[in-house]
Amino acid sequence: MATMQNVLNTEYFRVIHPLDDAPEEKCSSEGLGHIAMTPAVRISLTVLRGYLILMTLMLGYHVLDLAGALHQLR
């Protein structure tokens, strides 16, 4: 996608497909380690853990229900 000028000073453009273009230096996580535990990250991961525990408990209840174990208890 470079802009060029020829000898007659007429502007023209070369459009290069991303797959044919030279690689760019991207944002890399190399050497950064894990994400910094800011309050937002800590709260988000805690909420996520709580959510997953709740879902697992519901799944366990559903499996026991399907197996008829809860029916016997009632």
Add this chain to the structure above:
Amino acid sequence: MRIVEPQLETAAAPIKGVVVRRRWQRHLLTFLMVFGPGLIVMEADNDAGAVSTYMQAGGQYGLHLLWILIVLLPICYFVQEMVARLGIATGKGHAAMIYERFGKWWGHFSLFDLLLVNFLTLITEFAAISLAFIAMGVNPWISVPVSALGLTLMVVTGSYLRWERIVIALCLMDLTWFVLAYIVHPDWAAVAYFTLVPTMPAGGITSSLVFLVIAIVGTTIAPWQLFFQQSCVAEKRLRFADLKWARLDTLIGSVFTVAVAGAMMLVGNYGYQHRIAFEDPAQLALALGPLAGHFVRNGVLLLMVNAAVLGTTAISLASAWAYGEVKGWEHSLHKKLWEAPGFYATYIACVGAAAAIVLIPHVPLQLVIVSVQVFAGLILPSAIIFLQLLLNDRELLGERWVNRPWNNVINWTIVAVLFALSLLLAAQVMLPNLFN
């Protein structure tokens, strides 16, 4: 961005690209070169499960749920825009970023859940292929293996662009939904009204209505989409300057997908008007034949197959890319079969195993569908939380790529809504008596 100097062009090292004279030509051509991942991720989301859900919505509630699609449009766009931005900024897939920034535990959890829910979804895609071909009189022992073979041949050519062009052509075949919607003659004034004005169906809020609304949200924003588009953007090596075109691609994909979903609801609405009870789109198609003609009947069946094929290739690739990223394997469609054996083996194993399971007599498809909903409820909130946190990771992305404050307000709202809906859906599936 590379600046190309004309005098460097030699016979030995030809400069690639196309020369144009006008600025608008440059913009159009650049857009066309970038175009693809956004449309594919959105349209592949209109997979067999989505066809079934949208047609059920039309079949059970007529035009009443059309407005939900308008609400979902910005949600789709904002979520996938974040994915495209992260993919362009890092050049890596979502699974790799979770693994690198949140550690092995969260990385493995996300990967395992993604692979599981994707595989279960693939079974439903092949079930749809089987049902549609049975309705057309083709034995599933022919239709399912041939479909699996075709889906494999699509990716093993060693060319990302070849795969992309085939899939874009399949996406554009979904334009036929608009023809079908036109043929069934909906009341266009009513369509416009119910699209723009939120209304409640006659029976009020019922358990089945809540379930269907959540299913529409769940089918419009699926977990594999986050992984797929980021890997696809990385695979296409989109550059920083391509972001605005990737955003336009994503916006076009979102609008097209929502419009196609609306057309599916209109076809379902035709069944509602004629009081046709159906459990899957193939049944509706057969019932529509005598009323709307063979074109509509065969159109719905073929588009059902097309939706399943699109869903299968995208979902299988999402799995293969994610697994390859975490394992550190070569994971690219640019590679030949023997250059990335693990990547292609994952894709072929996903497609082959799902196809084989569908051919087992009396396979419990209802259990598979319920499991998809439960595991999607597990992975979607977690994947979207990681996405939001990564887009606020200044250490990784710097100021240029992180979310702006207004982005965060919108995206945290979307995260909260998706969390609540996923929990509600999972609760309704696992504790069905809770809402009675």
